[in-house]
Amino acid sequence: MAKTQTATLRQDSLGSAVLLPSLSGLLREWLPRQRWFAGKGRPVTDLALLSVTELQPVCLHVLIRADHAERPAAGPAHDCYQLLLGTEQSPSPRPSPALLGRATEGPLAGLLVYDALHEPRSSSLLLERLRTSDTTDALHFERDWRVSIPAGLTPRLLEAEQSNSSLVYGDAYILKIFRRVRPGINPDLEVPRALARQGCTRVPAPVAWFRTTSPWDATLGVLQPFLRGGADGWTQALEALASAREFTAEAFEMGRATAEVHLALAAAFSVVSQDATESRRLATGMAGRLRDAIHAVPDLLPYASGLRSAFAELATLDTPRPAQRIHGDLHLGQVLRAEQEWHVIDFEGEPARPLPERRRAQSPVRDVAGMLRSFDYAAHARRPWHPQWALRCREAYCAGYAAESGWDPRAEPALLRAYETDRAVYEVVYEARHRPDWLPVPMAAVARLADAPG
Ligand SMILES: Nc1ncnc2c1ncn2[C@@H]1O[C@H](COP(=O)(O)OP(=O)(O)O)[C@@H](O)[C@H]1O
Ligand SMILES: O=P(O)(O)O[C@H]1O[C@H](CO)[C@@H](O[C@H]2O[C@H](CO)[C@@H](O)[C@H](O)[C@H]2O)[C@H](O)[C@H]1O
Secondary structure, rough: OOOOOOOOOOHHHHHHHHHHHHHHHHHHHHHHHHOOOOOOOOEEEEEEEEEEEEEEEEEEEEEEEEEEEOOOOOOOOEEEEEEEEEEEOOOOOHHHHHEEEOOOOOHHHHEEEHHHHOOHHOOOHHHHHHHHOOEEEEEEEEEEOOOOOOOOOEEEEOOOOOOOOEEEEOOOEEEOOOOEOEEEEEHHHHHHHHHHHHHOOOOOOOOEEEEEOOOOEEEEEEEEEEEOOOEHHHHHHHHHHHHOOHHHHHHHHHOOOOOOHOOOOOOOOOEEEEOOOHHHHHHHHHHHHHHHHHHOOOHHHHHHHHHHHHHHHHOOOOOOOOEEEEOOOOOOHHHEEEEEEEEEEOOOOOOOOOOHHHHEEOOOHHHHHHHHHHHHHHHOOOOOHHHHHHHHHHHHHHHHHHHHHOOOOHOOOOHHHHHHHHEEEEEEEHHHHHOOOHHHHHHHHHHHHHHOOO
């Protein structure tokens, strides 16, 4: 086995402009291959290092901005990504997804550059920084001192298909490192902390987090207790389908868990009332997203008028309805069952939406619609499809929600249909961008929803 050797960098090599020539070519190749890269299909025209912090020799914490010539139908022209980069002088048997390649220019010339989250030394360092509440330049590591976090827990990078990257430490804690960084507090820190203050045990409470103050304030990562043995709703739903089992008891309990979280969110944040003007604003927003989605995925076009009828009906609703902070991207992959209870994770919201929008008060029906779409996803994940199975889950989930909250989402069919339609449109764009093989699943729903009586 080749001996690996850590390189050291001169302090004056760490300037963003000086370092960029070393990384630019490698990142242009490597970034678009990452699941969390949002600019798929749009060539990167420019890269800029927004900040570089040396956490140890040479483990570089980097915020990088990627610009694209083509602006997405919705969203910013550029994105900021968080990277932890390591270098070494000689090849190692490091797994290939970790390897960016060999730098040919600048201060790293001749060195192999890799994603240091794959490397135990760097991931251990992150935990140690969080434990000790350290600050290095603009990076602030903070923690809840009421919780004791042991030193030396063994790290492993989670292999799950996810939008960020997560490290599990000794099966005791999980650190989510946000890959796509936006200015402001990330709801995945803000909301679970607020829920913990409410005594809500359905959501793992953050015990430590880290943030940057340069080039702007932003949350970079959150450490939470790891739900050992937790199995996610998606895996369990597929298992049930594979063995021709019903999933209604589980769906009922998920409905109860969702309602419990919504009640705690209502207590933690303010509840507002949405009136007729708000219904029209919402409908306009949904119609606008559909227009953008058609631009990105022209296959949606034949269904456009049917889908718009759902939004038109929403625009006519004039009974005041409550709105509050919600999960924002609820689906079967966001619920984990551990010790017989469903827990809810990942309050980041839909990653493609701007943060202020994700933090806005919204109808809880939006989360319900997300989960109902997810039963439909599971039922259409493999042939033969099982639409009736999904319908039974749907009824059970809504019944569970009503049992806990005293309010049945089925009482608002027009609102539910509009949110399900909006969600299916989002899913079409998401799948086209990230997992084209999955596109038929939300497209089947689009066809059905477009055909539904208005
Ligand atoms: N507290 C936790 N305990 C156990 N597993 C977790 C926990 N939080 C997340 N996970 C696992 O990590 C995966 C990714 O987490 P998630 O927050 O959904 O990340 P992302 O936003 O990157 O998709 C989940 O599917 C789940 O399997
Ligand atoms: O990973 P995130 O939680 O950020 O969510 C994104 O990825 C999800 C897929 O991993 C995607 O969910 C869609 O596929 C799921 C099955 O893999 C299904 O259960 C969901 O209902 C469906 O929306 C999610 O939309 C996206 O935001």
